Amino acid sequence: MSKEKKTTSDSSISxxxxxxxxxxxxxxxxxxxxxxxxRRTTGNQRVYTPRNKARLKLIIRGKRFGFSLDEIAEMIGMADADPNELEQIEKSLKYGDVKLKELRERKKELTLLEQDILATREKLIKRKTELEITGSSTTKGEENEHC
Amino acid sequence: MSKEKKTTSDSSISxxxxxxxxxxxxxxxxxxxxxxxxRRTTGNQRVYTPRNKARLKLIIRGKRFGFSLDEIAEMIGMADADPNELEQIEKSLKYGDVKLKELRERKKELTLLEQDILATREKLIKRKTELEITGSSTTKGEENEHC
DNA sequence: TTTACAGCTTACGTAAACGTTAAGTTTTTG
DNA sequence: CAAAAACTTAACGTTTACGTAAGCTGTAAA
Known part of the structure; x- marks a missing residue:
């Protein structure tokens, strides 16, 4: 009976x-x-529900982790995938599991990256202190390698 | 005196x-x-030390988190940046700190993403079970929205 | 030594992920 | 109701991060 819900929270693309x-x-x-x-209005303009918005957030979040849009699509399911198809569901589930593993892998790597940056930081600080103490005449050798 | 170290562990680009x-x-x-x-050989071929290799790993790791090469460059320092320049060091330090914050932000978001995928997973499983129980005649309504 | 493979530089090609007009429609507002 | 603001599709432009091919050189093995 009530088909059109002017949910107020729905909003335009802009x-x-x-x-x-x-x-x-x-x-x-x-x-x-x-x-x-x-969905579209009668005038063909896009209407976004809070649900749609959440999905967008999800996409953006995925992107921040270097996932390509294609990967994200497979992760959260294509918008036009038929949810009634068992086969489709199985596929999505399987893919999701794979991605979960990857995600946890990255979680570990994130920590490693953090440590790398911290290490670089330490070296920089050490070098800085050295420079500050010795004044500015410490061009010892031509060691042009650094972190 | 010993200037050339054939460290054996050094290797070619391939x-x-x-x-x-x-x-x-x-x-x-x-x-x-x-x-x-x-470094280069006398024949101008590239030689990679373990140190160089570690740096490459670091770059790759950064990339997996959606950082652009330019960002990574600023994070770990350009290879040709003069390490004797105090100003340069300060700059790198500051940038590193900013990136550390970002990194920790992402760490949190990573968990959120994980939860999103888990939620999708739950819904899919639920839907799957429904389909399996009811056989295949559950086209109730025209609710064409899903996660 | 010769030959074949690996490496070097230079340069054009490409896919992904949008940016940026352009030209027309719809919706809102004075 | 008419102007202005917001929206639409379509299409070409741009940047990033490499791929690929050409043409030359250095290097290892037969």
Whole structure:
């Protein structure tokens, strides 16, 4: 009976773009790639539900970890994938598991990267202190290698 | 007195490429960008020390987190930056700190992403179970939205 | 020594992920 | 109701991060 829900929280593409700090072009691009599929008004303009917005956030988050859009698509499921197809569900599940593993791998690497940066930091500070103490005439040798 | 060290562990570009599972082109490209600067033989061929190799690993690791090569360069320091320049050191330190913060931010988001995928997983499993129980005639309504 | 392979530089090609007009439609607002 | 703001599709432009091929040189093995 109540088919049209003016949920108020639904918003236009530019509002969403503002809120998520991305361009409208980017949002449309993600739609082109099949990552989202917002409803349209009678005038063919895009309408985004909070659900759609959450999905966009998810995409953005995935991107920050170096995943390509294609990878993200497979991770969170294409917007036009039929959720009634068992086969499709199985596939998504399997892919999700693989990605979870990858994700945890990266979690470890993240720590390693952090340590690398910290190590570089230490060396820089040491070198800095050296320079500050010895004044400025310490051009010993021609060792041109550093971290 | 002993200037030339044939450290045996030093290796050619193709060996390194193999070991790190990247192309020689990629390695040369990183050099073009100023990220590494290996020594050369008298015949002008590139020689990579373990140190150089470690640096490459670091670059690769950074890339896996969606950092651009330019960002990585600033994070770990350009290969041709003069380490005697105090100003340069200060700059690198500051940038490193910024990146450390970013990195920790991402660490948190990584967990969020993980949870998102787990949530999707749960829903998929639920849906799957539903489908398996009801046989195949559950086209209730036209709810065409999903995670 | 010769030959074949690995490496070097130079340079054009390409895919991904948008940016940027352009030209027309819809919706909002004075 | 008409102007202005927001939206639409379409298409070409741009940057990043390499791929690939050409043409030459150095180097290891027969």
């Amino acid at each position: 509002r969403i773009a503002d809120e998520l700090d991305i361009s409208t072009r980017t949002i449309r691009f993600y739609e082109e790639k099949g990552l989202i599929r917002p | 060996r390194i490429a193999d070991e790190l599972d990247i192309s020689t082109r990629t390695i040369r490209f990183y050099e073009e960008k100023g990220l590494i600067r290996p």
